[in-house]
Amino acid sequence: SAVISQKPSRDICQRGTSLTIQCQVDSQVTMMFWYRQQPGQSLTLIATANQGSEATYESGFVIDKFPISRPNLTFSTLTVSNMSPEDSSIYLCSVEDQGGRAYGYTFGSGTRLTVV
């Protein structure tokens, strides 16, 4: 499986500020996925990040709030902009397993964000 390094692992931020989360993969991957897991909830897909094109956002998520960069095939960032306490959540990046989507996704260790 791919190995994903995600940072920061946690942060406490003031409302109105922005936080950028980074994910580095140890192999080249076509797509990277960003998920959110709110307290006590399951994972919700925010967007799919493709190298060289705009990210594709899921319903309820917009680029102005969650801008994504994908400068190359091993790296992506997600920014949580103009944060409010409702953005307190765990944010996870993931990639398809190297064997392909039929083998599931591998996740980074997550970023636990608290907005105060």
Next chain:
Amino acid sequence: RKEVEQDPGPFNVPEGATVAFNCTYSNSASQSFFWYRQDCRKEPKLLMSVYSSGNEDGRFTAQLNRASQYISLLIRDSKLSDSATYLCAVHTDKLIFGTGTRLQVFP
């Protein structure tokens, strides 16, 4: 209707018990199916893929019923270390997760 639905539990079972989780999905075009395990404050980790023919890995058995659109996970001889949240996931054009089922195994 949610795309993927699970009973949230919690399931509290004694060591050695057999426990089964079910998960239903709404999109009949779904292609791949998985069970993930998530420990507290950790990322989800793939437990097993689910195939139409059913598959077994030690004490864990996963099955897929395409006609009824559900997948199941059976854990035999539960161990204390099996305590976690179990998430089913279904892939169509993206991977969608169920809400997770919390399992607590007690001595």
